[in-house]
Amino acid sequence: MLDIKYIRENKEKVVKNTANRGVDSNKADVEKLLSIYDNYHNLLVEIENLRSERNKYSKENKEENREKGKELKIELKGKEDELNRLEGEMNQILAWIPNILSDDTPIGKNEDDNVDVKVWLPDKGYLEQTQLGKGFEVADKMPRLSFKGKDHVELGKTLNIIDIEQSALVSGSRFCYLKKDAVLLQYAIFDLLFSELIKKNFTPMIVPLLVKEKVLFGTSHFPEGYSQVYKLEKENVEDNNQLYLVGSSEPPLFAYGMEKRFKESELPFKMCAFTSCFRSEVGSWGKDVKGIKRVHQFDKLEMDVICLPEQTDKIFEELISINEWLMQSLKLPYRVIQKCSGDAGYNASHKQYDVEVWRMPVEEFMETMTDTNTTDYQARRLNIRYQKNNGDKGFCYTVNDTGVAMGRIILAILENYQQEDGSVIVPEVLRKWMGKDKIVKNE
Known part of the structure; x- marks a missing residue:
């Protein structure tokens, strides 16, 4: 706050x-x-x-x-x-007064006012700055399939790697079974990114997926995001604490620093965690109900950093560079956008970038990663502090990033790498994990 x-x-x-x-x-x-x-x-x-x-x-x-x-x-x-x-x-x-936006945040009402920062195409590299715009102006410069393509729902069913019908019987709408090559894809993507994060000195964490209300308040997911969170029945909780399922590993990761004072030598403290995430998706009912784009349960590799105030800009750029490294390694067309004031995410955000992959068969962008600088907004609520060698004290800054939301990257690979015969080429960088270069129908 x-x-x-x-x-x-x-x-x-x-x-x-x-x-x-x-x-x-x-x-x-x-x-x-x-x-x-x-x-x-x-x-x-x-x-x-x-x-x-x-x-x-x-x-x-x-x-x-x-x-x-x-x-x-x-x-x-x-x-x-x-x-x-x-x-x-x-x-x-x-609790409701939002963080101050960065001076370079565009003023706007919604996603139409978000501004392109970069656009990258596998066969061309970065587009010139003069070719960029805002909203969806750059869409006509993105690649297309040379044939009538299928969306991931049809591909997943045809290839027998995504089963939405059975998950509807088991859990209702917005759940899915991934199987066979879809699962291999997920773990190949995970290994690719996780290995890179370890090289970059991220501390791997396994975190609680059930947290107290003060943790979600601390990261600013409460009060504004209250309706998005699943709440456990209190009588089923051992010590009578009200617990909530996390929609991201961001809250338990930053809560690891709650009520702590970090030495200067301990910062930046870079963390990553691979978890299932749970969201009610209230407000999006009736939207994106098909497939695995917007579901109640998904897996995500999160990158979060606790740092000194003067380190935050460099960390913000480092995290977005990791996002871009992954997208370029997978050779997926994407853009980086700066979110405008009216679409800048939860109240904690000071500056926010999204990485959006281009879906060739449906010809639209889809958010895959979000990089957010929250300055000391979360640290004040969680009481995360630092003390420098010279005695200076203060609240830490926090930066969080969606390293990869698995379902959406799998979706993008299936759609963008599909062939006219219905098969899907495996991105070259993933083949050593997949043990194959093509996904074909497998009964």
Whole structure:
């Protein structure tokens, strides 16, 4: 969250930023917050004075002084209760005030206002900057199939590697069975990226997939993303803590640093985790319901970094370069876009890039990775701090990145590498894991 002192000193900027991001001003009411803060601060002074006065009387043995001390104790209790109430109201508003966007974030309302940063094609490399645009203007420069292609749903069924009908019987809509070569593809992609992350000194982690509410609040997935998360029945939890299934390994990864102070020599602390992720997808019902593009359960290799403030820009660029390395290794056409103010992700984001793969048979872009600089927004909530060798202290910065969402990359490989005879060429870089260069129908 933002520091309330920063909000007071930069009120107009915070109000404008909140409006640019499309956050509900009734929930993120800056004027109300500052009014409550003034009352809170004044009441805090009163309480300190009362405590001092009470302590003075408590040291004296005269009957009238003892009575006065009792009166002050009762008055103090009432004011402390009021202080707690005001603090709760402040925190409720603070939870909705979003992070300040970077100066270079485009101002816009939705995905149509996102701006191309780079576009890469397997046979051409990067397009010139003069060829880039915003929204979907660059689509006409992307490659097409020379024949009428199939989408991944039809390919998966024909090749007998994706079964959506059976998963519907087992779990309902938006689930799937991957099998045979689809599974081999997933683990080949994982090995490719995971090996690279180990070379780059990422610490591999196996994390809890059930977390407490304070963890999801800490990473800013709560309160705004509450409806996207699966909640366990409380009576089924051993120690009576309310637990939630994670929609990403980002919350448990950053919570590893919760309530810790890192030495300068320990930063940046780079982590990665491969987990299943669970999302309700409320708000997208009826959209992308076919196939494995938008499902309730998917597997993802996440890259997250805790760092010093001055390291954050370099880390942000390092993570997006890893995203690009993977896409280029797989020879998938893609673009990197900078998200505009109205489409900049959850409230913690300060600057956000998406990597979007081009799907040739349906001729559209699809998000595959997201790289987000959250400055100290998450670290303040989680109380992740640093102390430098010279004694300087402060809140760490955090940067998170979708290393690879497996289902979507598998989807892109099937669609973009399909052949007219219905087979799918295996990307060259994956063949040593797959043990084949082509996926064909296998009963």
